[in-house]
Amino acid sequence: MATPPNRPAPPTVKQQRADKRAQQLEAFKKREAARKRNRILGIVGAVLALVLVAGTVTTVVVVNLTPPAAQEVDEALVSGEYRDRVQTYPGLDSTHVSSRVTYEQEPPVGGAHNAAWLNCGVYDQKQQNENAVHSLEHGAVWITYDPATTTDDEIAALIALAPTTYSIVSPYPGIGEAMAISAWGAQLRFTDVADPVVEEFLGEYWRSPDSPEPNAPCSGAVEGPGRVS
C-alpha cells in the first residue's frame, strides 16, 4: 500500500475565503499605515512651512518697524558756542532723481533729491528725505526729533520756535536725544528746546540768500503724511 504523497490537502472553499480575507486585511493595514505616515509627514511639513513663513514675516516686520538704535549724544555737538557747534557741509550735489537716495548725514542736509519738494509745515509722521531735501534747497529749515526720546511738551516747544513759513517740523526716528535743525549744507544738534543757539541758526540759515534757490516755493508740491498745520 503506497503512502499517499505528503501533500497538503487542497484547501477547502472555507479556507480559501479565510485566506483571502486575511490578505485583504493585511493590505488594508498596509494602506492604513501608509496613510497614517503620509498624514504625519503632511502635518509636520505644514507646521514647518508655517513656521518658516511666520518667521520670515516677523523678521521683515521687526526689521522694518524697529527704529535704528538711537545714537549716542556727542557732548561736543550739544554744548558750547553756536559757531563751534554748527556743522557745515559745502559742495553738496543738487541733482534731481526719482530713486531713493542714501544720504551721508542723518537727517540729511542736502544732496540729490526728488523733483517735488515737501510742503513746509508741521507733520507728526516721518517724511520722505528726498522731498524734504528739496525744500532745504529752497531755503527752508527742517526741525527733527526722535519720537522715542522727545516729550509732547518738547514737540510743542519745537513747533512754537519754528518760523510760520519755510520750515518743516517732523519726527525722525533713530536720531536719539539730540534734536536737529537743518538747512541746506548746515546742521545744528541740541538737546534743550530752549537752547538759544537755535535762534542763532535761524538768523543765519532760515531763507538764507546762500541757499541754492532762495525764495523758491515751499508749498504747492508734496503734502506729506500726517500734516498737522
Added chain:
Amino acid sequence: MTRTRGRTVAGLVLAAVLVLVAGFAVGRVSSGAPPPAPSTDSAAAGFLRDMQAHHAQAVDMALLVRDRTDDEVIRTIAYDMAVTQAAQSGQMYGLLDAWGLPQRSAQPAMAWTALPSTDGSGGHHMDASTPGGMPGLATPEQLAQLRAATGDDAVRIFLELMIPHHEGGLEMADAVLVRTDVPQVVSLATGIQRAQRTEVRLMQDLLANLQPAD
C-alpha cells in the same frame, strides 16, 4: 623865525584838510548817495518780513482755487494775484538782502507796529488774534476747507477768505506808511494798497453775484 614858519605850515595843513572835507561833503550830496539802509528793528524791515509771510498765504490760496474751478474770471484773478504777490515777495526778500538784513527776526509778527510813526505820534501794537499773528490770515482749517472743495464751493470759500486777507494786507500797508519814509518800502506799500483796494471791490462783486449755496 622858526616859530613863524611852523605856524604857517600848520595853517596850510589845516586849510588843506578843511578843503578836502568840504569837497568830500559837496561831492557826496551832489552825487545822490543812497540814504543809509534801515535797521533790522525798523518798521520797514518788520513790514518786509511779515508781508512776505502774508503774501505767501495769498499765493497758496490763489493757486488752490485756480486748480479747483473752470471759471475763467476767477482763474485770471487768481493768476494775477499769485504772480503779482510772488513778485512782490521777491522784491521784499531782495531789499532785506541788499541791506544786509536777515530774513529772520526773533520778534513776534507785527511787533514793528508798536514803533512810533514818523510824525512823532505814538505807535500802538496792532493786535491780530489770528494764527501767524497778522491781520486777515486764514486758519489751517479754513485752508483745508478750500483744499477739499471744488467748483463754485471752492470759489465761494476763496472769496470769503481772500477779501479779509486783502483787508488785513491793507491795514499792514497803512501801518508801515505812517512809520517809514524809506523810498523803496513806501513805493511797495503804496502799490500794494492800490492793487488790493481794487481787488477787494472786485471780489465783493463776484461774491455777491455767486449763486447761493445749496
